[in-house]
Amino acid sequence: MSDPFTPSPELEAVARRFFRAVRQRDGKAMRNLLSRSAKLRFIGTAPNERWSGNSLRDGLEAHFNEAPAFLVDEETHGEAFEAGDIGWAIFERSIELQGNPIPVDFRFTLIFTMEDGAWKILHRHASVGKPNADTHGVEHRALDELAALASISDLPETHTDIVTVVFTDITDSTTLAATLGDRRWTEIVQRHLTMIEGCVTKHSGQLVKSLGDGTMSVFPSATVALQAAMSIQQTLARGHQEPRLSVRIGAHTGDVVHSGKDFFGTVVNKTARVAAISGPDEIRVSHATRTMVGTAKFTFTEPLSVPLKGLDGEHLIHKLEWQT
Template structure:
């Protein structure tokens, strides 16, 4: 049976060690982390930064010494592996001490297991220039596809792409014992009313309540995330004799509607993402994160690989830092 592609926390750690070694100009670590193969390759931003084999392995550490000292602000890092091969993609802003200027950079890596140790066999670093500046055009085909996915589902459809959001009150059984059933029923009723209001204000629809949680659906991931932020913010600011923490999870994909309810693996995955969230946290899947563009000005923490019940391998999720939005 062929091995599948899975997210790799191990390779994330390897790449971070490489990035630190570049920043610290750690020659021994850099040489050790590079493959000894003559097929080793490197592509940099400058015109002549194309090196290969042992020339690159021996000389890259000297190349890093020529780079002015810089501060490193990582924006994203994800890595995957399949058998003996792995790859990673990273984005970061580098701020140089020599002139105080900051520049956005992208990095990609290909890695290979050599004698049980991950080694870099290909590295690419770029300081991107826009297509409009380079060739006078902007590529729009992929963006158009993503925009279509963002807005495909309408509430009168029975099938389509939508964002599913679950909310759940953390440690509710403990609170119930403290307050008693009657008072807790009042708290839940008020909470559901407020949650429904926030969902509808963001063009969503509450599908059902589930004990002390809710399930809702949105035509776009942006609306789902805005609703989640408002729900967490209003809950945190509420004055109550029964404060509680909320867990929220969101996933986007194809859903099927039957008899005013929704079904499919998207619904199940959104529920599992909620399960791994802590009190006062919002987690979203990598698909939802992809469909929310940078123009939406949402703050996410670095991706994490987690196990979700019923879903094989490691799954990539992002925590939305709602207090910063």
């Protein structure tokens, strides 16, 4: 049986418009994105936050106006799917509010229905992730283990390769998208991804996938991977496109599991973490990648020993100088 649900960039854009309306306290925009059905439901993060129907539509703006101002609202994950007249999206956002200097990781589920040719939110559920040990008294591992096995052991025709993985990510993309609007931002991202693919291909790499406005690529050697990373930054620096895009890049080398056109494993995960700690216009590389390329062709700053989210211990990370 074929899966009727397909990825939906359109629903991702609708969800982001709703989050932007909340952040900007734009009550009219919020209401315009809500279903007119009496079955409309919202569940918030507090025990008593469960609303429905007209009372929700009428009171939503006042509810969000009671919250402190947003200082940071960073999307850390987002995806959406649709089939016919229904769809859903899941998003994770790191939000820092005025008066609370500690960012909170929120998770949102949105269910959509098609009304008069436009997607409307029928249900929204918000939660704040807490360890199961805090709420259940135990940590649940079974699903994590199954997911890990499914991503590696159950893949057809898997084999391992030693490659250098490179992640790129546009910095401050949420603000840019909100300023430019969905249509304009989509056009800019598409041109950017075309440029990335050109640099990757020119240096014997393979663009594995794009992740929103970010990318993952693999290369047969660390040398060509870093040459491609430098080419990306230099192309952006020479460009005259407005707005000027700023990109952070991370690279790591090691054994990956390869199945079809995709790559998996801890090396991929570590590369994503290296990219995440890079600053705007920076290229950061792991010590493994730094060791592979030697000193003849590249210039690096002194390494930093840093923790990487989700990985044990401290990791040596080097900054690659790319300006010529």
